[in-house]
Structure formats: C-alpha cells, structure tokens
Amino acid sequence: MSTPPSSFSSSQRKPATRIRSTAEFAKYVGLARTTVSRVLNDQPGLKEATVTKVKQAMEETGFTPNAYALHLKGKKTATVGICMENLLTPPAVRKLARLQQKLKERGFSSLIEVLTPGTSKEVCRHFLSLRVDAIVFVGHFIEEEIAARVNEFNSQSTPHVVIDQLGIPGANSVALDRVKGMKIVIEHLIALGHTRFGLLGLSGSTRSIIDRLSGIESALTEHGLSKSESILTHDSKFIRKNDFDYGRALASAFSCAKNPPTAYVALNDEIAIGALHGFQDAGFKVPSDISIVGFNNQDICLMPKPVLTSVDQGIEETVDAAVNLLLDQIDRPSIKPRTKMIEPILIERGSCARRKK
Amino acid sequence: MSTPPSSFSSSQRKPATRIRSTAEFAKYVGLARTTVSRVLNDQPGLKEATVTKVKQAMEETGFTPNAYALHLKGKKTATVGICMENLLTPPAVRKLARLQQKLKERGFSSLIEVLTPGTSKEVCRHFLSLRVDAIVFVGHFIEEEIAARVNEFNSQSTPHVVIDQLGIPGANSVALDRVKGMKIVIEHLIALGHTRFGLLGLSGSTRSIIDRLSGIESALTEHGLSKSESILTHDSKFIRKNDFDYGRALASAFSCAKNPPTAYVALNDEIAIGALHGFQDAGFKVPSDISIVGFNNQDICLMPKPVLTSVDQGIEETVDAAVNLLLDQIDRPSIKPRTKMIEPILIERGSCARRKK
C-alpha cells in the first residue's frame, strides 16, 4: 500500500475534513477551479506539471467530483434499480449476483431493494427519483401490482425487465419455460416406466404453478395417460411452506397411503430432498422403490444420498437475456416490449430409476 | 389497479414523455413552480384544492423530484455502499439481506458491488463520488487493501464498518469470535470422550484460520492434550476448494489411513457434509463411529442424514451491531473506531455422539 511519490509529505498534509467540491479541492491544490476541472475532464492545452500535480492531489485527498452535480449537467446516472422478491432463496440470489456482475461490466451500478407486497409503488418512485436508467424485477410478485408499475414505465418510457414472471401485459420479460420444464420431467419418468406420479407442493393458482401443471398434463395426454388416474397429491394436508420439512411431511403422507405412486415431482429442490429423507425413513429405497425429481438444480442437489435429479433454470442465460433486453431499451427508447423464454434442461442424477417389475 | 378519483381523465391525459423537472410538472398542472414546490415540501398557507390538485397530478404522471438536485441543496443522499466479498455463499448473502433490510428501516438505500482483489479503491471512489453516507465491507479481503481504504475513510471521516474481518487497524469492525467458536467445538467433543481430532479444511495463514486454530489449541491445552498428538490433517493432499467434493476427498483420505480420529471439525458446513458422505461411503457410521461438526449453521445442515451439528454465526446479531456502529458514526462524526465481537453458539444435532468403547 505504498503511496505514489508525491511532492507533498503525504501523511502530514492530509486534510482534516473531507473535500467536498472542486472549489475546495482547487484551493487545496493552489489552482483555479476551472483549471482543475480541465484536468479532471482530460482537456488539452495543459502543462504536464499541472496535470500531475492535480492527479497527485487526488490520490492524497481521495477527492471525487460529485456525481449528483454531474448528473445535473446531463450525465447519465448509470444506475439500475433492482427489485428482488427475496434475498434468501439461492436461485434468486444467483440471479442477483449475475445481474450485478453483468451490469457492472456495462458500467452500471446496482441499487437493490426487497419488495414486500404493496411496496412496489413506493420503491419504484424512489428509484425514479434517483433517476435510474432502468428497473429490474426478479421473482414472483402480485400480478396486478407489477402490471401497474410496468404500465407506468411504458407511459414514461422507462427501460425495464421482469425476470421470472410471465403474464404481465406490455412488459419486457424473461422467464423459464415452466410448461416445458415439467413436460420433460414427466416424459423422463414415463420413459423409465412410471405411470403414476405424486406431486409435491405443486398446487395453487399462481401463473407459475398453472404453467407447470399444464406441462404435466400435456406430457400425460401425449402418452395416453389420464390426469385423474396418474396424479396424486397431499399438498392440502399441510401448511405449505415449500421447505425441507414440508417435503418430509408430504412423503410421510404418501407413505401411509396404500399403493403410493412410484415417481415424485417436486416444486423445488428443498421439498424434493425433504421428501427423499421422508421416504427413506419410511423404509423405501431411492431410487429403486421410488424416483424423485427436484426443480432449480441448486447446489443442495448434491447433499442427499442419492444425489437429486433436477431441472436446471438456466440462470446465466436468463439474466444475460434480461440485460440485453435492458440495453436494447436504453439504446432505442421506442422499441416494443418483448418476451424471451428460456429452455429448461433436465439434469439426471441418482434419484431416478426404472420402475421395478 | 384502480386509479384514484381524478378530475383528469387519467388514461388520456398521460404525458407522452416523462416529466423531468418541477418546472415542466408545474406547467402540466397549471401552477407556478414555486407553488408546486411548496406543496411538495408541505409548506403551510396553501389552499386545500391546490394541494389535492398537485397530488393528483403526481399520481397521474408519476413525477418525482430529482434526488440529485435535492442533494445539491444539502440533502443527505441516504445511501450506503456495500462491498461484498461474494454473493454466492449463503452466509454472505444472509448478511446482505439483513443489512439491506435494516438499512431500509432506517431510510437508507443500498448500493452493492462485489469486490475482486485490487478493485476496492476504484469501487470506493465510485461510492464516494455518489456521496454515500457510509461504506460497509462484508467478508474477507486482502488485509492491506482494506486497511488502506479504512485509512482513507478515517482521514475523511467517512462512516464505515468492516463485517467479518478482524485485524484492520483503525477500523470499525464486527466479527464472530472464531477463537471461541473453535474452542466450544473441541470442548464439546472432548466432553463426549474424543481425544483425537481430524481437521477438515482448517489450514492456511489467513487471520480467520489462525484464530480458529488458536481456539482449538487453547481447548486442547486446557484439557491436557498435546496438539501434535491430538490433531491430524490431510488438507495438503488436495486442491483446497472448501466445497462438498473437497470434504468428501478428505474423508476418503482419513478412511484409508490406519487408526483415524473419531471426531472431525470442518471449516464450513459444505466440507462437513461432504466428509459425512465420504465416511458413510467408506463404511463408517455417523455418529456412532465418527462425530463431525460443521461451521456456519446453514440451512444445508438439515440435508444430510444424520443432520449436522454446527456453530452458529449469529448473523442477525452481527449485522445489527454493524448497523448500530454505522449510525453512531453518522450521528457523531468524531467517534473513535470500535470493534464488537459476536459470541458463537454451538447447535447440537445428530452428527456427534459419545466415543465408542
């Protein structure tokens, strides 16, 4: 951490208080404000010695021009507001991490807020008061709420993108094709000889669930299976928490029933792993007795024994597409809203096997 | 979605382009800029009708005063810059989530950047150019680099706090007492009759590792055990990755050796769970043959069978203390740097048992 050579004895001359403006800074350097400004903006016609003098002083004082004043002079804020559904689930965080990284590569800073129901208006106002160049939503929110925000964005031509939530009219969105996601899962299990399926946590009336159920149905009918006979669920018996313990409880419910299904499809990896443990505790062998498929392909898929087969979200692809959508809007404000679907990929591991007998 | 009652026919009158200033907005409303400004700042002496007229127009147009211009008038930016070591490990993200939430409660926005080695100067400059009210570091960084930043902060009296990294002179810091963390682990295992311990991933020369080793040593000597006879490690045999597979590899190395230790202490939960699987694959029973303790008490502790005993970091306590340190600095700029240590707590689960025989 050696200080670069300096004509000032650096440790002594450090100003007691922070320098807040180019005027103060110019006084410190002993030059006119305009001269300093010329150095800061790489303008020609300056003596070499002057330039180095100013740059050294910047090193010493850590002075930086006020970005807020710069913005008033017409400079872009180069800031993006990110609205997260939560910061606790690994897939959401992976998206955030990728998003922040990609935006940084393009020179944008990330402002982050977690959206609780009903706060979207306030949060977006705040972002807009900070004159962000774009706003991103990550996760599933109340549809009407986001639709209202998107409406506002469109009427003000504010660049935006909605990641993971489909069905918002007029929105730029990127989302996993969940219909297809479930379809390839069921087809995989059918190929392994399974005909009856237990659903773990796949109930509700959100767009995400409806899409996934429709994917399941589509796969079933294409293979001549009837929905009513092939599908079982015990979701309604427990308070839905979408976590490990919920999966475990569901498994025990299935285990107690007679003639349980041989294959299970879970809402997410947590539930799948909980169920896996539940079935193992009940004396079933995975995958020889029972096959289980998770969703999201998180790191925890490697934690249980056997390791969990799961559906990969293509997070990198999703976020990269979202960033591209954003940049397109920033470059061409008149561009029309677009939706990009991401193809899911089944990652086969050890929790599925051919049906016995 | 219902628009509040309005004298304008809302969907029609929406301006085609975004309103960018109070001047434009005042023209839209049909009032003087000063009058609008008075409404926005809740000044007295205004007719009721005028106030509601302006507020309705705000609803319709979504107009918000430019925060950048406000700051020029002396208003605080109410923004905090957060430097993250990474956004991929769950403990780091939990800290971020808590931090963002607590800051929001106090009215601060969160600017987030991931720091790669060598970028701290640039990132902090950027934060300072955005006139953040404080800067937070979360994670372990290159000591000299952070020390240099802290030095700059102190000379400019920039409020800051370093979470998780000790040993930075002059810094406001909050960190887990890792010495004690390891000490309570070893004491727990000694109480269960263990006398020989395998270390998983606990090698290196970072402050964090040194502290933890010193905690182990302290517990051993207090119980009359010698370090050289009680401690075994195979860390150097593999490329250290601190993940599940690394733990698994270490376990297989211990399994092959003759007379392996009966108790194992891991750097983190991932390694511990990997090792747990590795030992089980090698034919050992956990916890009857072998006891294992993780570190961090993440959610994944519940994934393996048996569930993993681990040390809780007290993330909430840590972050809350950090926020308090920040606020103290903002309120009293002359306050001296302080360090707050957080007490670790051993969470006993199923992966430890009394030593056989």
Next chain:
DNA sequence: TCTTGACCAAGACAGGTGTCCCAAGAAAAT
C-alpha cells in the same frame, strides 16, 4: 525591447431544486 504564444485565473451560464421576498390577484370582511 517588443511580439507571440502558451498557459492559467476568473467570471458567467446552465441544469433542477428549495427557499426567501415582493408583488399581484382574488376572496373575504368591513
């Protein structure tokens, strides 16, 4: 010594906002 450049100092303006001030207009009270 005088001219010519090269360089810098100093002033002015714009950008959006809050606030102070004074004048103008409208409504209310006399």
Next chain:
DNA sequence: ATTTTCTTGGGACACCTGTCTTGGTCAAGA
C-alpha cells in the same frame, strides 16, 4: 365600495460541475 386577509406568481439565489469567454502572466523568439 373599500379594506383586509389569503393565496399565488415570479424573480433571485445557492448548491456543484463542465464549458465557454475574456483577460492576464510569463517565457521564448524576433
């Protein structure tokens, strides 16, 4: 009808920066 009180309009200034202009200083060349 006149006066008083309420309310609004409009100008001015400060905040910080980049940029344009003008004027000044100093050294080098003629």
